[in-house]
Amino acid sequence: MATASHSHFTYTPIPAPATASPEHFKDFGRQVEGYVPSEVTPEQTQEIIEMLYKHSILLFKNLKLTPKEQYELTHAFDPQAQSYGHGNNKTGKEKASILHPDLKTIPHQPQVQLIGNGKVPGTYEGLESPQLKHPHHKTFHKSVVSQEEEDKGVTRFYRWHIDAALYALSPPKVTTLYAVSVPKGEPQVCRYDDGTGDEIQVPLGGTAFVSGKTMFDILPPELKSLAVRTKVRYAPHPYVWMSKAHALPTGLGIEDEGLELPLEELPEWEDSKVKVFPMCWKNPVTGALHIQVHPCGAQALHIDPLPAGASRDGALFPDGADITDLKETRALLYKIQRPGIAPELVYAQDWDEGDLVLFHNRGLLHSVVGAFTPDQLRMFHQCNLAASEDPVGPDAEDLKKYA
């Protein structure tokens, strides 16, 4: 990748919350000054791309951005990418997908989706008074926050995820989120409800992010070794497969209730389109490893044996393993991922109208939080593109260092 001189724009650290561990937010997130979408040059775009890979999130304030400009910026990260991250065609049995109701496609720029909450008055970008619905954890989690507690401002992480179809299409490199309309309200308390007592204050309707690099960096050596040797297999059409299942209270995976659809009830699928990804994805600019797993869609794990010469002392699965039991798969993923969503590692974006956030979709996990009342109007433009290539895993050097 070409190196851009960082002379076009000014970068300052994003305003990390008081709860954040400064050590883990040194490089995570930058606010960018001086970017004018209608006047952007290819050299400037190249600089933005490189800075995103280094800092995972870029925040631009008070921006005017058309859907076309948003698409062009998103597309610059992957010039060969064509369609929206989940494809542009949702018909037949795929309508059962849990993502279907959340997205309204902007007709004149179909790679850009309108998401949010409430009924938009009149015609908007060619959509006739679209009805938007902010996802609420009570439609997805097995246990829920009581109405009484919700009225006092208690909420949950809805679903920690990567933006990715996880079947047939490759995970987008970047997602861009542009805030058009943001209802203001009191901060809420996001509770983990997993017996740890963990909780964190979040802005109303914020978007929570955690770094996949930090998720890897904080693991003990035996789990790092496991992470660099493991591949994750996703279910075919995972969002249909999980459409009747419920999530854990942390939003970091699915409860074991046996509610996944049998494979023969899924829309037509073929083995060659099933996705198997490394557990760690290599950052194309920094070379760092990021744990990137969408825990809800994972179905099985393949673990390679330790490489020749590696110490077997305390090693997990030194001879490798194929884990096909869902419960075991999920338990292992949770053990690896849960430390990475600890309160001090969460950045929640407190949105203002005119904010644009670019996030490295192959380097972090994110979740919506919060609950809106039906009359609170929230409008965002979201764009990501199914990538032209699959993510790359650890290389020989990484295996030597960590396995």
Ligand SMILES: [Fe+2]
């Ligand atoms: Fe998302």
